[in-house]
Amino acid sequence: MEHLPVGLLAHLFELLAARDVLQLSLTCRSLSPSEPAVQLALERLITQRFGDVAGFLRADDALWPRSLVVLRGVEMLRMKEVLARSAVRSFEDAADCRPSCMVVSRAWLVAWKKRCQGFEQYLLQFRMTKKKLLQRERSTKRKSRKQRNASETLAIERLRIEATSGGAATAKAALSEAGAMIVCAHGNLLPASQCVSRAKRAIVTNDTYWDLAVYAPELCGFPLRSCCDCGTCVLEQEARELEAEEKKKARFDGEIAGSGALLELLQRKNGYPKGLFSPTEGGAAVSRRQQQQLAPHLSINGHSKYATYFLVPKKWLNKWRKFVRSQGDDVPGPVLNAELVCLSHRRTIVPPYISMFLSGYSLEQSLKAMQALSSTPSRQYEIVTFGEWEALYDRYCAEFAVGFDVINGSYHWKTQECQICNYGIGGGSPSDKPNSHR
Numbered sequence: 001m002e003h004l005p006v007g008l009l010a011h012l013f014e015l016l017a018a019r020d021v022l023q024l025s026l027t028c029r030s031l032s033p034s035e036p037a038v039q040l041a042l043e044r045l046i047t048q049r050f051g052d053v054a055g056f057l058r059a060d061d062a063l064w065p066r067s068l069v070v071l072r073g074v075e076m077l078r079m080k081e082v083l084a085r086s087a088v089r090s091f092e093d094a095a096d097c098r099p100s101c102m103v104v105s106r107a108w109l110v111a112w113k114k115r116c117q118g119f120e121q122y123l124l125q126f127r128m129t130k131k132k133l134l135q136r137e138r139s140t141k142r143k144s145r146k147q148r149n150a151s152e153t154l155a156i157e158r159l160r161i162e163a164t165s166g167g168a169a170t171a172k173a174a175l176s177e178a179g180a181m182i183v184c185a186h187g188n189l190l191p192a193s194q195c196v197s198r199a200k201r202a203i204v205t206n207d208t209y210w211d212l213a214v215y216a217p218e219l220c221g222f223p224l225r226s227c228c229d230c231g232t233c234v235l236e237q238e239a240r241e242l243e244a245e246e247k248k249k250a251r252f253d254g255e256i257a258g259s260g261a262l263l264e265l266l267q268r269k270n271g272y273p274k275g276l277f278s279p280t281e282g283g284a285a286v287s288r289r290q291q292q293q294l295a296p297h298l299s300i301n302g303h304s305k306y307a308t309y310f311l312v313p314k315k316w317l318n319k320w321r322k323f324v325r326s327q328g329d330d331v332p333g334p335v336l337n338a339e340l341v342c343l344s345h346r347r348t349i350v351p352p353y354i355s356m357f358l359s360g361y362s363l364e365q366s367l368k369a370m371q372a373l374s375s376t377p378s379r380q381y382e383i384v385t386f387g388e389w390e391a392l393y394d395r396y397c398a399e400f401a402v403g404f405d406v407i408n409g410s411y412h413w414k415t416q417e418c419q420i421c422n423y424g425i426g427g428g429s430p431s432d433k434p435n436s437h438r
């Protein structure tokens with residue numbers, strides 16, 4: 001083949017894209033791009049077949065290299081011209097497109113544009129040659145030209161390095177990946193529901209597609225007429241969703257286990273049970289400061305009827321709620337609340353904002369007041385009912401059970417508040433705690 005006359009070699013090259021010429025040139029040393037015959041064939045190919053898009057590369061101009069990089073560059077210019085005269089439509093317009101149109105990956109168009117810019121920049125130096133030569137002769141602005149030349153040289157050098165090293169392979173791989181983004185693992189059209197934004201579809205005409213595909217074999221296309229989502233993928237997706245749904249249900253059923261108490265706790269948003277305070281009747285005569293009153297739980301017929309509540313760290317409950325409602329592996333673990341107990345005196349350390357809250361201030365007021373007093377924000381707790389605490393304790397255990405009873409409208413910590421830890425020095429008798437009675 002290497003003994004073909006130049007004319008025939010040029011003819012042969014005309015049937016090939018740059019990547020094929022590259023393959024061919026690797027087969028025999030006498031076909032290497034540095035051989036005069038190959039150079040001449042490349043020159044003919046570039047100036048004749050691509051004359052309309054690369055007229056600035058003239059046969060009588062010896063300055064531009066007769067190289068495969070230049071050939072690839074003019075191929076990019078050809079594709080640019082093809083895209084410029086044809087409209088790319090979005091998949092949403094499919095109904096208005098002819099059935100012969102092709103569905104392609106939008107990501108490829110974006111990636112290709114970027115790649116094309118690189119080649120354009122490279123070819124620019126040859127486009128400007130004549131102008132530059134003239135400038136060189138008469139220009140007085142030597143400095144700026146020097147700077148420009150320097151930046152051009154850099155760009156060229158970058159492209160040359162890229163073309164001869166891993167850079168080109170990376171860019172090629174990126175294009176291939178982008179071109180196949182609408183293709184599923186089965187080689188069919190990836191269902192629209194699985195197309196992330198980068199894998200969106202675009203529509204080009206059939207002619208445009210084949211004009212591009214000559215130079216971009218990585219561009220996958222599906223004719224609009226027979227274009228439907230991969231059936232296997234759709235079924236697989238449905239199976240996955242069903243499985244996820246079942247897993248979620250199994251998690252929910254396993255954790256809640258039919259407990260009405262836990263279900264209520266799961267759905268609670270305000271941080272304390274409804275029965276904790278007396279219902280306010282029509283917003284009547286309640287002072288603005290003391291808005292809520294603990295439900296009285298009066299003794300009836302001599303039987304003391306009281307209610308018990310416990311404190312659970314808000315953080316733990318949030319984790320628990322998330323765990324119950326998801327498939328995630330972030331198990332809440334036991335309720336850790338040791339900070340509510342002073343180990344030296346074995347008594348309860350009540351967060352001050354909880355005392356305020358139980359005395360009738362709103363949660364916001366209580367938290368705000370404590371914020372003003374302390375630089376570190378208080379650890380927050382939710383108040384849960386006895387039933388809820390039992391259910392939680394059964395399933396997850398807890399370090400300490402810290403709770404209070406409400407009897408006749410006032411609250412009593414089950415384990416006394418620690419005077420020493422709360423107030424520095426114990427004042428008064430432990431049975432007469434200032435905070436436990438209103």
Ligand SMILES: [Zn+2]
Pocket residue numbers: 184185186187188230231232233234
């Ligand atoms: Zn598929």
Ligand SMILES: [Zn+2]
Pocket residue numbers: 411412436437
């Ligand atoms: Zn008491």
Ligand SMILES: [Zn+2]
Pocket residue numbers: 342343344345346347418419420421422
């Ligand atoms: Zn203490």
